[in-house]
Amino acid sequence: MLLLRSPEDVERVEDAYMRALLTQRFQDIAVPGYAYDELAMFIVVEPGDTVSDIERVGGIWITSSLFGNAKYGEDDFSPCFEVLEAHLGRCFEMVYILNNDGYGVIVIVPETNDMDAELMRFCQEYATPTVSPIRLA
Numbered sequence: 750m751l752l753l754r755s756p757e758d759v760e761r762v763e764d765a766y767m768r769a770l771l772t773q774r775f776q777d778i779a780v781p782g783y784a785y786d787e788l789a790m791f792i793v794v795e796p797g798d799t800v801s802d803i804e805r806v807g808g809i810w811i812t813s814s815l816f817g818n819a820k821y822g823e824d825d826f827s828p829c830f831e832v833l834e835a836h837l838g839r840c841f842e843m844v845y846i847l848n849n850d851g852y853g854v855i856v857i858v859p860e861t862n863d864m865d866a867e868l869m870r871f872c873q874e875y876a877t878p879t880v881s882p883i884r885l886a
Contacts, residue, residue, distance in 0.1 A: 750798045750806065753791035762793055766839045767857055769883045774855060789853040796863040803868070807854040809845045812871060821871055828875055835860075835876035836883070843872070
């Protein structure tokens with residue numbers, strides 16, 4: 750997994766669409782007087798990363814729940830993300846806000862066949878199509 754804490758880190762992402770998306774998101778969160786890592790952390794999921802790895806590194810709940818003991822796939826499960834958007838055919842963008850100051854963890858999941866199967870099912874089940882797709886030049 751790639752952890753991105755500043756716009757300079759975006760160059761480590763190979764996919765042009767995801768680079769453009771992440772560049773836009775860093776611009777979206779910029780607040781004068783604050784370092785980017787005070788505002789958010791971006792996680793780009795890579796093949797071999799598991800849901801539990803992502804939850805642990807990001808301090809987030811994907812298939813587990815903040816609201817109880819139910820797990821993804823059980824009747825009482827309720828997801829904890831703020832937003833989960835599908836950039837159709839490209840990637841999923843999952844946003845978590847972790848405190849009242851607005852600190853966020855944004856998880857980018859490439860829409861490829863070599864990603865964790867449970868993570869892909871989760872994203873496909875809960876994602877809504879993005880309302881503002883990135884346009885590549």
